[in-house]
Structures are given as C-alpha cells and as structure tokens.
Amino acid sequence: MSAVTAEVPLSYLSEAHTLSSWLFTRDHKRIAILFFISITFFFFIGGFAAALIRLQLLNPAGTLLQPEVYNRVFTMHGIVMVWFFLIPSIPATLGNFLLPLQIGARDLAFPRLNLFSWYLFTFSGLWAIYFIFIGGDDTGWTFYEPYSSNFANGHVIAAAVAVFINGFSTIATALNFVVSTHRLRAPGMTWFRLPLFVWAIYATSIVMLLATPVLAMTLALVAIERLWGVGIFNPALGGDPLLFQHMFWFYSHPAVYIMVLPAMGVVSELVSCFARRPVFGYKGMCYALISIAIIGFFVWGHHMFTAGISLTSAVFFSLMSFIVAVPSAIKVFNWTATLHNARISFDAPMLYALGFVGLFTIGGLTGLVLATLSADIHLQDTYFVIAHFHFIMVGGTVSAYFGGLHYWWPKITGKRYPEMWARYAAILTFVGFNFTFLPQFILGYLGMPRRYYTYAPDLQTWNVLSSAGASILAVAYVLPLIYLTWSLFHGKRAGANPWGATGLEWRTSSPPPKQNFPRTPLVTEKPYRYDPRDGSYITQDGLRFGEADV
Amino acid sequence: MFSGRLQEQYTDSAQQAETAQLGMWVFIATEVMFFGALIFSYMIYRVAYPEQFRLAGHETFILLGSVNQALLITSSLTMVLAVRAAKADQQRALVLLLAATAALGLTFLGVKGYEYAQDVAAHSVPVADYIFKPGEHRPTEIFWCFYFIATGLHAIHLSIGIILVLMLTVRAAQGAFSPEYDAPLEVIGLYWSFVDTVWFFLFACIYPLGRAGP
Numbered sequence: 001m002s003a004v005t006a007e008v009p010l011s012y013l014s015e016a017h018t019l020s021s022w023l024f025t026r027d028h029k030r031i032a033i034l035f036f037i038s039i040t041f042f043f044f045i046g047g048f049a050a051a052l053i054r055l056q057l058l059n060p061a062g063t064l065l066q067p068e069v070y071n072r073v074f075t076m077h078g079i080v081m082v083w084f085f086l087i088p089s090i091p092a093t094l095g096n097f098l099l100p101l102q103i104g105a106r107d108l109a110f111p112r113l114n115l116f117s118w119y120l121f122t123f124s125g126l127w128a129i130y131f132i133f134i135g136g137d138d139t140g141w142t143f144y145e146p147y148s149s150n151f152a153n154g155h156v157i158a159a160a161v162a163v164f165i166n167g168f169s170t171i172a173t174a175l176n177f178v179v180s181t182h183r184l185r186a187p188g189m190t191w192f193r194l195p196l197f198v199w200a201i202y203a204t205s206i207v208m209l210l211a212t213p214v215l216a217m218t219l220a221l222v223a224i225e226r227l228w229g230v231g232i233f234n235p236a237l238g239g240d241p242l243l244f245q246h247m248f249w250f251y252s253h254p255a256v257y258i259m260v261l262p263a264m265g266v267v268s269e270l271v272s273c274f275a276r277r278p279v280f281g282y283k284g285m286c287y288a289l290i291s292i293a294i295i296g297f298f299v300w301g302h303h304m305f306t307a308g309i310s311l312t313s314a315v316f317f318s319l320m321s322f323i324v325a326v327p328s329a330i331k332v333f334n335w336t337a338t339l340h341n342a343r344i345s346f347d348a349p350m351l352y353a354l355g356f357v358g359l360f361t362i363g364g365l366t367g368l369v370l371a372t373l374s375a376d377i378h379l380q381d382t383y384f385v386i387a388h389f390h391f392i393m394v395g396g397t398v399s400a401y402f403g404g405l406h407y408w409w410p411k412i413t414g415k416r417y418p419e420m421w422a423r424y425a426a427i428l429t430f431v432g433f434n435f436t437f438l439p440q441f442i443l444g445y446l447g448m449p450r451r452y453y454t455y456a457p458d459l460q461t462w463n464v465l466s467s468a469g470a471s472i473l474a475v476a477y478v479l480p481l482i483y484l485t486w487s488l489f490h491g492k493r494a495g496a497n498p499w500g501a502t503g504l505e506w507r508t509s510s511p512p513p514k515q516n517f518p519r520t521p522l523v524t525e526k527p528y529r530y531d532p533r534d535g536s537y538i539t540q541d542g543l544r545f546g547e548a549d550v
Numbered sequence: 551m552f553s554g555r556l557q558e559q560y561t562d563s564a565q566q567a568e569t570a571q572l573g574m575w576v577f578i579a580t581e582v583m584f585f586g587a588l589i590f591s592y593m594i595y596r597v598a599y600p601e602q603f604r605l606a607g608h609e610t611f612i613l614l615g616s617v618n619q620a621l622l623i624t625s626s627l628t629m630v631l632a633v634r635a636a637k638a639d640q641q642r643a644l645v646l647l648l649a650a651t652a653a654l655g656l657t658f659l660g661v662k663g664y665e666y667a668q669d670v671a672a673h674s675v676p677v678a679d680y681i682f683k684p685g686e687h688r689p690t691e692i693f694w695c696f697y698f699i700a701t702g703l704h705a706i707h708l709s710i711g712i713i714l715v716l717m718l719t720v721r722a723a724q725g726a727f728s729p730e731y732d733a734p735l736e737v738i739g740l741y742w743s744f745v746d747t748v749w750f751f752l753f754a755c756i757y758p759l760g761r762a763g764p
Contacts, residue, residue, distance in 0.1 A: 107559035109569045175576050183569040213584035230676045230695045238688040243594055
C-alpha cells in the first residue's frame with residue numbers, strides 16, 4: 001500500500017472519484033476541468049455552425065440552407081463562439097487552474113462562487129443552445145435595434161437572457177481573479193514578480209468587471225422593449241437605436257480585449273520558456289497589458305463610423321483605435337526581441353505561440369485599415385471585417401488557447417501528449433487558418449457583404465478556397481481532441497517540470513495535490529530567469545537547475 | 551453561511567475578512583457600471599427631450615419619493631451603528647439595530663408599492679395603459695419606462711439586501727458576532743450603503759430634476 005502511494009502521489013484528480021466529488025467541488029483545479037468540458041462542447045457546437053456557413057457559401061446561389069435558416073446559423077455561431085467559448089476560454093480554464101498556482105496560493109479567494117460561476121455558465125449555454133435549436137434567433141450576435149425588438153422572429157429574449165446569465169458567470173470569475181491576485185499572493189510575490197499570464201488575467205478581469213454589466217443592462221433593455229413593446233430604442237416611439245449601438249459596443253469592443261489579453265499572457269509564457277530567455281521588457285509588457293485594457297474602453301465608436309455618428313466623434317474613435325495599437329505593437333516587438341538570437345525549441349506549444357504572433361500581427365494591422373475613416377466606408381460590414389476579427393479571435397486567441405493547453409497539459413493531467421501529433425496539429429491549424437481567412441480579406445475588398453446567404457458568382461473561387469481551408473482547420477481542431485484524450489489513458493507520465501520552466505506551478509507535482517503546494521512557497525526571484533547561454537534556469541522560489549535537468 | 555470558520559486558502563482571519571471586503575467593493579464596481587448604463591441612457595433622453603421629460607417628471611409623486619429617501623438614509627445610519635455595536639460587543643443593540651435596518655427597508659418597499667399603485671391609477675404605465683396628459687408626446691412614455699425599470703431594479707436590489715440583513719439579525723441573535731468576528735456585517739453593510747446610494751441618484755434624476763425647467 002505504501003509503495004503504491006509513493007509511486008503515484010495523491011493528486012487533485014485521484015483524491016476522490018465520485019460524480020458528486022466533481023459536481024460539488026470547490027477546488028479551482030477541478031472547476032477548471034469542469035469549465036474545460038463545457039467550453040469544449042460549446043466550441044464544437046459553434047464549429048458545427050461554422051461548417052454549415054462555409055458549406056452554404058461553396059455555392060453563390062446558396063442552395064443548402066434556406067435564408068432564414070442561414071441567418072439563424074450564423075447567429076448561433078456568433079453567440080456560442082463569443083460568449084460560450086472565446087470569452088471564458090483561457091480565463092475560466094487555464095486561468096482558473098493556473099492563477100492560484102502561479103501566485104503560490106492554495107485556492108482562489110471565493111471557491112464556492114467559482115463553482116457557482118460554472119453552474120451559471122453551463123446552464124446559460126445549454127439554455128442558449130436549446131432555444132437556438134427549437135427556433136433560433138436571427139439577429140446576429142449583435143442584437144441590433146430596432147430589428148431585434150420589433151422585427152426579428154424567433155427567441156430573441158431567450159438568447160438575451162442566456163447572455164445575461166452568462167454575464168453573471170463572467171463577473172463571478174473575474175471578481176475571484178482580481179481579489180485573489182490582490183490578497184492571496186505568496187510571500188515575496190510582488191506585483192513585478194508576477195508571471196505575465198497573471199498580469200494578463202488580471203487586466204482581463206478588470207475589463208470583464210467594468211464592461212459586462214453594461215452589456216447586461218443593454219440586453220435587459222432590449223428584452224424589456226421586445227416583451228412590452230415600449231420604445232427605449234425604437235425610433236417610431238422616440239427611442240434612439242444609435243444609443244443601443246453605443247451601449248452594445250461599449251461592452252463588445254472591450255470584449256475583444258477580454259479574448260485576446262489572456263492569449264497574450266499565455267504566449268509570453270511560451271515564448272520565454274521555449275526560447276530559454278527572459279521576456280524582453282517585462283515591465284513594458286505589464287504596462288502594455290494595462291494600457292490596452294484601459295484604452296480599449298475608448299475605441300468602441302469605430303464600429304459605428306457608417307452609422308451616422310458625428311465627424312468629431314468619428315475622428316476621436318479613429319485616433320483612439322490607432323493609439324491602442326501602440327501597446328499591442330510593443331508586445332509583438334517584445335516577443336520578437338525575446339526570440340532574437342535565442343536557441344528556440346520548436347515544440348508544439350511554441351509552434352502555436354509563433355502562429356499567434358504572426359496571425360495577431362496581421363489581425364492587428366488590418367484593424368488599423370478598418371480604423372481609418374476613409375477606408376472603413378468601403379470595408380464596413382464586408383468580409384474584410386470578418387477576416388480581420390477572426391485573425392484576432394481564432395488565429396490569435398484559439399491558437400494561444402491550444403498552445404497553452406499543450407504546454408500545461410502535463411501539469412493538468414500528469415500525462416505527456418504525443419509530441420509529433422501535436423506538432424502536426426499546430427502546423428495544420430496555421431495552414432488551415434490562413435487558407436480559410438486570407439481569401440476573406442480579398443472577398444471583403446471586392447465588396448462581398450457579411451451575413452448574406454448568396455453572393456455574386458464571380459466571387460466563387462475565393463469562397464471555395466475559404467471553405468476548403470475551413471475543412472483543414474476542422475481536422476486541425478479535431479486532432480487534439482483525439483490524441484489528448486488518448487494521452488489521458490496511454491500518455492507517458494509527466495514529471496513536475498517537463499519543460500524546465502520557472503513558474504511556481506512547476507514547483508509542485510503533476511498533477512498537483514489538492515492543496516497545490518506541500519508548504520506555501522517563498523518567492524525570491526523575478527519570473528523567466530532562463531539563462532540564454534546554457535538553457536539553465538532559476539525558479540521563482542530561488543532554485544537553480546541546469547539544462548540537464550530539463 | 552457566516553460561520554466565520556477560517557477557509558483553507560487564507561492564512562488568518564484578518565486576511566479572510568479583508569478579502570471578503572475587497573470582494574464586495576469589486577462587486578459594487580460592477581453594480582455601478584450596471585446602474586450607470588441605465589442612468590446614462592436616461593440622461594441622454596432627458597437632454598434630447600427636455601420639455602417632455604419635465605412634463606412627465608411633474609406627474610411623479612415627489613412626497614413619496616422624499617419619504618423613501620429619508621427612510622433609506624436612516625437605514626444606512628442604523629446599519630453602520632450596528633457594525634459599531636458589534637465592534638463594541640453590544641449584542642442587544644446589534645440585534646435591535648439590524649432589525650431596525652430591515653424594518654426601514656421593508657417600509658421603503660411598502661411606500662414604493664403604494665406609489666406604484668398611484669402611478670397605475672394615474673395611467674402612467676407606458677404602452678399598456680398610458681394616457682397622454684395635455685402637451686405630452688411619445689417621449690414621456692420613455693421617461694416612464696426608465697422610471698419603472700430603474701426603481702424596479704432598485705427594489706430588487708433592496709429586497710436582496712433586506713433578506714441578507716434579516717439573516718444577519720438571526721445570526722446576531724444567536725450571538726455569532728463579536729469584536730473579533732464582524733466581517734459579514736461590514737460586507738453586507740457595504741452592500742446596503744450602495745443600494746442606498748443608488749436611490750440618491752435615482753431620486754435626483756426622477757423627482758427634482760424631472761420638475762426642473764429645460
């Protein structure tokens with residue numbers, strides 16, 4: 001008996017095996033796994049809708065789906081992917097699992113609230129999907145007024161309620177992260193010793209806390225207007241639909257940063273570890289994250305350049321949109337500088353991270369094209385916009401999510417994933433992604449509007465290319481599902497620190513015990529103390545390891 | 551609830567208490583954004599339709615609104631006195647002050663319910679039963695939309711506060727709180743003061759501002 005326990009130390013996974021030990025757990029690590037299961041399910045639902053969209057657009061006449069069905073499908077794709085996959089993706093899974101470990105805490109500040117957040121999230125997601133399947137909502141994920149309240153057919157109110165409840169879940173998780181980062185750091189873990197992933201989750205949480213309530217109020221007003229026929233945003237009754245757009249984008253533009261800031265945190269960890277160099281300009285990276293979070297609140301008007309806002313406000317929002325690109329560019333330059341002259345190992349997580357840097361850069365630069373007032377007149381509501389934000393959200397966030405998932409997989413599960421398969425999947429993701437979305441820039445430039453179920457026949461070549469790319473992307477997303485599941489049963493056991501990384505999460509066993517650390521760590525070092533000359537490293541609690549230990 | 555047991559993620563009860571307070575402050579920040587969005591859109595329409603909002607505001611019952619304002623300010627006073635009583639270990643005063651706080655909150659709801667009945671009788675419910683008074687046009691209905699949404703949301707928040715304070719009263723009567731352990735009083739007291747503060751802004755927007763000239 002004692003020999004067995006010595007071989008396999010008790011972990012958060014092996015502690016109890018009953019269903020109720022999972023459904024009533026307060027352990028942040030188990031809650032992260034619960035979130036992971038939920039969002040993976042929603043990801044494939046949203047992906048299924050995307051597949052239908054791309055199949056429909058193979059043919060310019062749009063023969064596969066009825067127009068009304070097509071509207072419901074792209075709405076479902078948007079709602080599920082934005083609120084039930086992208087927003088919680090990195091924070092609720094990797095953030096939940098890693099934030100307490102990286103700050104050296106035993107759990108988050110409010111474990112019950114954390115579990116409650118998962119119940120709210122899963123309930124609202126299933127609710128949304130149920131109503132989408134029994135009739136759907138054709139407003140697009142943006143719920144634009146007065147269409148959504150007065151003209152749309154379908155379950156608009158139910159969809160709004162789902163997003164409203166989802167918002168409570170987001171707020172609960174973000175509140176937990178902010179408070180835990182402030183109060184539960186281990187001794188010696190000063191703000192400028194925090195790993196950049198923690199900084200990123202912290203900045204994201206601030207945005208979540210301040211933006212989500214505004215969306216909640218906006219959707220509540222939409223639902224009230226639709227339910228009782230009052231005229232809050234309806235111009236026929238004296239309401240102002242532009243006010244709706246202002247309130248909606250006050251949330252929904254910062255929401256883009258909710259999606260991409262955690263991805264930036266993940267990529268900083270990966271780039272540094274696999275380049276065996278400290279992150280270039282660590283403090284600059286921290287300030288850049290916070291600047292993006294703040295400036296991101298003052299750019300929402302760039303979604304409304306053609307909606308009839310005044311020239312003064314259009315110029316202001318255009319300028320702010322250019323300014324928010326500066327801290328983003330600082331981050332790209334710093335990752336590049338970290339890679340400069342480094343001995344890079346191209347493991348799967350690093351391939352995803354490098355993919356992120358390239359795709360995020362393209363996504364960011366095309367954002368500047370759209371922030372230019374004159375260019376936006378031509379490009380507004382075309383596939384150029386679709387391609388732009390998919391470069392940020394899919395090329396950026398999803399790549400980083402997969403990169404992080406592979407990087408911390410040994411820590412989360414205690415098992416190694418098959419490296420070669422993972423590299424294939426990472427490369428396939430990059431190829432498939434570009435194949436899908438680069439043609440959409442051209443389609444948008446040629447004038448193909450978003451959300452139409454048909455298009456001019458001379459645009460078919462680019463659409464077929466895009467759909468072909470989507471099929472590659474689908475394979476690239478299904479592959480990890482298969483081999484990661486396989487690795488749970490057949491993967492090699494992972495050591496405590498398989499990548500030779502410096503964070504506190506690697507200073508406990510894989511998978512960690514329920515209490516995270518045998519005793520509270522004492523932090524003495526900055527993060528990322530990798531030595532570029534020989535690959536040796538110093539962990540944050542001050543232990544030096546040579547490359548041979550990797 | 552409110553057991554005061556030290557949870558495993560904290561090193562001591564001071565840390566636990568401070569963390570709970572910070573949690574409530576952060577939550578209040580989200581609530582400020584929630585009500586802020588509503589008050590902001592109200593302001594937009596008031597600027598757009600000053601004369602119509604003045605006419606509509608004239609139909610509100612400023613006396614009832616003022617009584618409610620007084621009730622809530624007093625309840626905030628009894629709430630902070632309750633926290634002070636706990637710190638001074640005055641158990642009997644603590645229970646009485648908490649009960650008074652909940653009672654003042656309930657009275658507020660009663661007055662508010664009476665006011666709603668008056669509003670219904672005056673045909674001020676938008677769309678359903680609205681009758682335009684002389685000089686009124688469509689935007690007055692928007693005023694009443696905001697009136698009912700804002701005061702309704704506030705009443706929901708206040709009801710939650712009353713339930714929480716009643717739970718505190720029961721625990722206090724059982725002797726759960728002491729100068730060493732008063733964190734739930736502090737935390738729920740913060741929430742109570744916030745709900746009170748929201749009424750400050752709603753009162754100002756609806757009753758006196760509604761009467762002011764353009």
